[in-house]
Amino acid sequence: MALRNAVAQTAASVRQLVQRFSLALLVAAAAGTMLIGKADTVLLERVRAAALDLVSPLLEAMSRPVATVNDFIATVEDLADLRAENARLREENARLLAWQSVARRLEVENGELRGLLNFKEGPQATFITARVVGDSGSAFVRSMLLNVGRRAGVASGQAVVTGEGLIGRITEVGDSWSRVLLLSDLSFRLPVLVERTRERAILTGDNSPLAKLVMTQSVVGIQVGDRIITSGHGGSFPVGIPVGVVASTTDGIRVRPLGEVTRLEFVRVIDYGITGLVTGPAPPPEVFGPPAPPPAPPGAKPAASPKGR
16 A cells, blocks of 8 residues: 555656756757767668558558548438439429320310311421621621521521520521520510510610510519510511510619620521511612613603614
C-alpha cells in the first residue's frame, strides 16, 4: 500500500514537472531537430522516412473504418434520393397515362366530328431547311440572312421556325438568299392568341429580347408562363404555331420568344400554302418591264408610235 502511494506521488510529481516545462521541452526539441537537420540532412531524411514507414500503416488502418462509414452514409443517401425520385416518376407516369387516355378519346371524338362536319384540311405544308449565314444585330434591325432563295421555292411571307417555335417570317427573297424579319424587330406585327385564355392580341417587337402584346381586350386573365400561339387571323399563318411564353405582366405583357436566335445555325422555312395580309414588298417595275397600255375600244385607230412623229 505504501509502495503504491509512493509510485502515485512520484508519477504526479513527474506529470506536474512535464506540464510546467512542456513548452520549454517542445522548443528544445524543435531546436534540436533543426540543428540535427542542419548538421546531418541525410540522417534527418532517414529518420523521417522511418517515421513515415511506421505511421503510414497506422493511418491507413485508421482511415479504412472512416471510409467504410462514409461509403455507407453515401449509399443510404443515394437510396433515399432514388426512392424519392422513384415516387416522383411513378406519380408523373400515372399523370401521363391519364393524359394519354384523354388524348386518345379526344382524338377519336375529333375524327368523328370532322367526319360529321365534312371538314376539309388545309393545304399540306412544305418546308425546306436553311442555314443561317448572317444576321443583322444593329440597334434598328433584327433580321437574319439564309442561304436559300427563290430557286428553292422560298417566297416572301413564309414562316421561319425552329424546333421550339416561330422566330420570324421571310421579307426579302433573292435567287439564292432570303432575309428573315425576327419577332423582336420593331416593325414586326403578328396576330396571336393566348393559348389558355383564348385572348386575341397583336405581338410586336421593340428591338429588345422580349416582344410585347398590344391591343388585348383584357389583361386580367393573362399570367406569367402562358403560351402564345398564332391566331390565324389575316391568313398569313395557320392557327396554333408556338410563338413564345409570357415572361412578365408588370410593365405591360412581355413575351419571351421560344427560339434562341443568337445560337441558331439551321432553321426551317415553311410554306403553308396560304396567302394572307402579310406579303412582301412589290417588285420594282424594271424587273418586269413597263406596264402594258390598256386595250383600245373597238373601231378606234391605233396610237401613233413616237418614231412616226
